[in-house]
Amino acid sequence: MRRYIFVSGGVMSSVGKGIVASSISLLLKRHGFKVVPVKCENYFNVDSGTINPIEHGDPFLCEDGLEADMDLGNYERFLNQKMGKDNFVTMGQIFKTVIDRERSMGYKGEDVEAIPHVCDEIIRRIKDAGEKGKADFVVIELGGTVGEYQNVLYYEASRVMALEKGSVIHIHVSYVPIPPHIGEPKTKPTQLSIRQLMAMGIQPDIVILRSEGDVDDQRRYKLALTCNIQPKNVFSNPNVGCVYSVPLLLHKQGIDNVILELFGMKAKGIDMSDWERLAKKVKEKKGEVKISIVGKYFGTGNYSLADSYFALLEAIRHACWELNVNPVFNFINSEKREKDVEELLKGSQGIIVPIGWGARGVEGKIKAIKFAREKKIPFLGLCYGMQLACVEFARDVIGWKGAQSSEVDPKTPYPILHEIPFNKKYQVIKGDGTSMRLGAYDCVLKKGTYVYKIYENHNAFKDKKKGLVSERHRHRFEFNNKYRDEFEKNGLVISGTSPDNFFVEMIELPQSVHPFFIGTQGHPEYKSTPIEPHPLFLEFIKSSIKMKKA
Numbered sequence: 260m261r262r263y264i265f266v267s268g269g270v271m272s273s274v275g276k277g278i279v280a281s282s283i284s285l286l287l288k289r290h291g292f293k294v295v296p297v298k299c300e301n302y303f304n305v306d307s308g309t310i311n312p313i314e315h316g317d318p319f320l321c322e323d324g325l326e327a328d329m330d331l332g333n334y335e336r337f338l339n340q341k342m343g344k345d346n347f348v349t350m351g352q353i354f355k356t357v358i359d360r361e362r363s364m365g366y367k368g369e370d371v372e373a374i375p376h377v378c379d380e381i382i383r384r385i386k387d388a389g390e391k392g393k394a395d396f397v398v399i400e401l402g403g404t405v406g407e408y409q410n411v412l413y414y415e416a417s418r419v420m421a422l423e424k425g426s427v428i429h430i431h432v433s434y435v436p437i438p439p440h441i442g443e444p445k446t447k448p449t450q451l452s453i454r455q456l457m458a459m460g461i462q463p464d465i466v467i468l469r470s471e472g473d474v475d476d477q478r479r480y481k482l483a484l485t486c487n488i489q490p491k492n493v494f495s496n497p498n499v500g501c502v503y504s505v506p507l508l509l510h511k512q513g514i515d516n517v518i519l520e521l522f523g524m525k526a527k528g529i530d531m532s533d534w535e536r537l538a539k540k541v542k543e544k545k546g547e548v549k550i551s552i553v554g555k556y557f558g559t560g561n562y563s564l565a566d567s568y569f570a571l572l573e574a575i576r577h578a579c580w581e582l583n584v585n586p587v588f589n590f591i592n593s594e595k596r597e598k599d600v601e602e603l604l605k606g607s608q609g610i611i612v613p614i615g616w617g618a619r620g621v622e623g624k625i626k627a628i629k630f631a632r633e634k635k636i637p638f639l640g641l642c643y644g645m646q647l648a649c650v651e652f653a654r655d656v657i658g659w660k661g662a663q664s665s666e667v668d669p670k671t672p673y674p675i676l677h678e679i680p681f682n683k684k685y686q687v688i689k690g691d692g693t694s695m696r697l698g699a700y701d702c703v704l705k706k707g708t709y710v711y712k713i714y715e716n717h718n719a720f721k722d723k724k725k726g727l728v729s730e731r732h733r734h735r736f737e738f739n740n741k742y743r744d745e746f747e748k749n750g751l752v753i754s755g756t757s758p759d760n761f762f763v764e765m766i767e768l769p770q771s772v773h774p775f776f777i778g779t780q781g782h783p784e785y786k787s788t789p790i791e792p793h794p795l796f797l798e799f800i801k802s803s804i805k806m807k808k809a
Contacts, residue, residue: 574783632776637803
């Protein structure tokens with residue numbers, strides 16, 4: 260029998276459901292089970308690709324081209340298991356499918372309603388994900404917070420699925436505040452949150468208490484008593500220095516054993532030594548390296564939102580921990596601080612220009628690239644960062660005034676990046692008049708180049724004989740092939756191309772000219788995990804450490 264674990268959140272958003280779902284999935288996988296996670300999102304967007312990252316964080320790019328919620332990145336990083344379209348559900352997908360089916364007489368004249376028809380579609384997708392993944396367990400994370408009207412139908416679907424006795428348990432992750440003027444954890448918000456759940460016909464089997472500090476046994480017992488839960492099924496999940504410690508924290512309290520017991524299954528000892536080593540690495544006292552990230556998706560009101568570049572920050576951390584340093588992030592808003600970019604970059608040991616869209620903040624990013632190139636500071640350009648590195652090279656090395664991407668200036672005399680005609684071999688249609696390269700694409704690396712050496716040293720080739728690697732892509736504009744010869748004559752190395760030589764995928768400056776100047780059209784940040792940091796980030800951080808010592 261396939262088993263389903265629903266994970267909901269209470270009291271506030273961003274309570275940590277995704278980390279809990281990832282941690283539980285990891286522990287069950289270590290018990291020898293096949294686990295498939297599924298994220299259910301509330302919004303009407305069909306995917307996360309059209310959402311401004313300031314609104315909902317960095318969309319996570321999957322191998323199959325899906326642009327998904329950030330939590331699919333957590334699932335990949337914890338499980339070392341590729342996610343895709345089967346692991347992501349939005350209300351936009353659900354309603355579109357139901358309406359399309361109704362228009363095609365798929366309901367044979369029934370009056371189509373939220374219950375049962377929308378719930379049936381949610382259940383179908385959850386079960387399909389388990390079937391396709393041949394899962395023993397499907398772990399379903401319900402987006403949002405209990406009590407919101409947007410996610411009621413997901414909860415109703417979970418209630419209906421639980422009618423099949425023994426196949427479903429519900430885990431509720433709720434926030435317990437510790438008000439400074441009182442100095443003790445207050446469980447009343449969680450009690451009210453569970454009351455909301457029970458009003459929908461759902462009795463949680465396990466409650467996980469998120470808090471700034473540990474929630475003691477006395478309060479856990481009282482909460483269990485008031486919410487009709489076994490005391491041993493209430494777990495504390497306080498703030499920790501690193502999210503990768505959460506699986507160890509929950510395992511120490513025995514949550515995996517309780518889950519298996521609830522399903523009438525026997526637990527066994529599991530090996531978490533690699534995660535214990537990781538947790539130890541993170542906690543060790545170490546040096547620091549200052550990494551500047553020059554982008555435009557930082558501001559939200561009076562606050563700064565690092566979640567807009569979440570996968571990138573994680574990839575940098577993975578590499579830093581492996582190399583026994585801590586990253587010190589220097590976020591520079593290329594739009595609002597364009598005039599001050601050079602000043603703000605002083606003291607950087609590494610500079611990254613990440614993904615971006617449109618004309619806003621472009622000149623600030625180009626200034627940062629020029630600073631990195633001229634000052635010989637390690638530079639990594641990701642997607643738009645690679646493209647703008649080519650623009651900067653065209654302007655300041657070749658001498659082409661007005662060089663630009665046609666995305667920014669359609670009338671530029673030198674369209675270094677341009678839009679290519681649609682070809683289903685390369686692109687998918689995202690919307691009216693919008694085609695993109697999305698998902699994993701192969702790249703052939705040129706022997707003798709720096710990137711070839713990096714992938715070779717880390718045994719990261721997809722096919723070593725062919726010099727083939729694979730990275731994920733998420734972009735629309737491409738390097739203009741008519742300028743290739745001129746760039747190479749002036750010293751820019753085109754170190755990676757598509758297997759048919761149609762796309763420029765990676766560029767670099769020779770190490771004799773610059774210690775580390777690499778741009779990639781792909782997104783290595785989406786493939787990095789804490790156990791296996793991506794080679795490009797490892798070598799970038801190594802170079803940044805050398806820069807600091809120098």
